[in-house]
Amino acid sequence: MAEIGQVIDGKYEILTLIGKGGMSKVYLARDQRLNKQWAVKEIQKNARDENDEAVSQSAIAEANMIKSLDHPYIVRITDIIELEDVIYIVEDFVEGQTLGEILAKEGPQPQERVIKWAIQLCEALEYLHTREHPIIYRDMKPANVMLRTEGDNWDNDKIKIIDFGIARTYKEDNIEDTKSLGTRGYAAPEQFGGQGQTDARTDIYCLGKTLYHLLTGKFPYDNMDPIRTWNPMLDPGLENIIEKCIQPKPEDRFQSCAELIYAFKHYNEYGEAYRNMQKKKLHKFMASVMSALTFLVVGIVCLLVRSNINNADYDQNILQAEKAATAEEKIDYYEKAINIKPSQIEPYTGMIEAMKDDAVFTVDESNILTSQITTNDDVLRQQDGYPELAFEIGKLYWYYYDYGNSGNGGSSDNQVTRMKSAIQWFNDAVQYGDENASYYQMSKVYAAIGEFNRDITMNVQEASDQGQYEAYWNNIKELLSYVENLENANEFVQLEIYKLTYSTIETYGKKLKSDGIEQSDMQSVYEEVTKDINAMETTSDTTGDIQSELKSRAVSVQDAITNAYREQVVSNE
Secondary structure (H helix, E strand, O other): OOOOOOEEOOOEEEEEEEEEOOOEEEEEEEEOOOOEEEEEEEEEOOOEOOOOOEHHHHHHHHHHHHHOOOOOOEOOEEEEEEOOOEEEEEEEOOOOEEHHHHHHHHOOOOHHHHHHHHHHHHHHHHHHHOOOOOEEOOOOOHHHEEEEOOOOOHHHOEEEEOOOOOOEEOOOOOOOOOOOOOOOOOOOHHHHOOOOOOOHHHHHHHHHHHHHHHHHOOOOOOOOOOHHHHOOOOOHHHHHHHHHHOOOOHHHOOOOHHHHHHHHHOHHHHOHHHHHHHHHHHHHHHHHHHOOOOHHHHHHHHHHHHHHHHHHHHHHHHHHHHHOOOHHHHHHHHHHHHHHOOOOOHHHHHHHHHHOOOOOEOHHHHHHHHHHHHHOHHHHOOOOOHHHHHHHHHHHHHHHEOOOOOOOOOOHHHHHHHHHHHHHHHHHHHHHOOOOOHHHHHHHHHHHHHHHHHHHHHHHHOOOOOOOHHHHHHHHHHHHHHHHOOOOOOHHHHHHHHHHHHHHHHHHHHHHHHOOOOHHHHHHHHHHHHHHHHHOOOOOHHHHHHHHHHHHHHHHHHHHHHHHOHHHHHHHO
């Protein structure tokens, strides 16, 4: 046990004990070099948990998992110190209270404040779920969320998720989890075995139960009354969102935290009040007609009038979208048109064009688009134009998605995120499309390239990657051929494909050689791409910057080819 005043690892001075559990203690410590306070968790190496597993092993695994993360709403771990009989984990010291402590002191929390917390928690969970190896938190509850508030203004609320003790990386091929872990009352059914593997929807369930507790003050048992049973002043839309989060079957819940963020930002649209307002407008119209006509005539007239009004409103919104000066205005008008006629492909296509107008597809824009698609997916998939729409959505994510990258589309991490986000749409284009259609073969190519980049790290770790690089190289060449044959090809798209080609050669040159790709083949592709890069006349600062960056890499890409085949050259001599 650490003592007050003790200095650990020559720099962390123990100031006071601030918390303890059955198997660990947490101290407030001061970094003597940086004069900064940290929380230091002390874990005895011989301690064992209820599953008779060494606590130190799970603690180190937790620490290493969190150490790779960087998000404002997730506690940071900065140091792991392993001594002979004890482990010290150094992490952010978060001043404040847990939401559980606030709940115990103050009772149910105001609706607007809980929604603010919910959006922050969704952003943190979405960050975890979209890592290259997704992390499923699995223990969302008020006691695991710290809150720091400056003054009495809720706008200053900042949360931190703590305690990753039962978090896990998502394994795509697993049928179900190997352990039953979670906190009763908050944990999803699939956390207790026999109902499939935990995934992002598991965290959505746990978050729903947590928000239920915060809004009502009632512990979330398995069978719960809706939140408005306890407080009728809560918004019906918020009630509907919570109920959808905690559905027993994962497929009945929100499917991603990005979708859930949009729901919380528009929670009033999910309520009875919103629907009643729409109904009231229609009822007033029907009442005036019913006074003069029979019920049969009224029914026919209402249908005709509603259809005519909808058609007029739909056409007017499409026209306004085409005339709008900004992308935001265009998106807003197209969204209104979709709400009137959700089965029409045209407003979705127009919205996509508006969203890529500035060469950046933001998270907020993604939330708007996916919310509309998800809400109307049943009717959309029955339309002849859906497969091509899915193809365009796939390309939107592939080339323009800017999740968590602050406008820097060049990050390799963001490139993998873009590819992963696009895969489902290209697969939809194949599943619902016509194999003779122009988009069909390219959808298969895009999906295959995306799946390769999604899975290759794991395959390399498992030594199962041999033989995959030849097919990947052929798909890259087919993608190059596709863009070369496009009339009026978008220069941004061309440059992104050239960038992918360069990165493929630099990263996998030796792997491609070992899979049988000839040096002359790789050299020919490199020379053709380099010639096209140099010949291109860019028309924007964005594409100009990408072109300059690619020109600066040309020599290193050539070196990658030379190095990949160096042994072959020597042996031939």
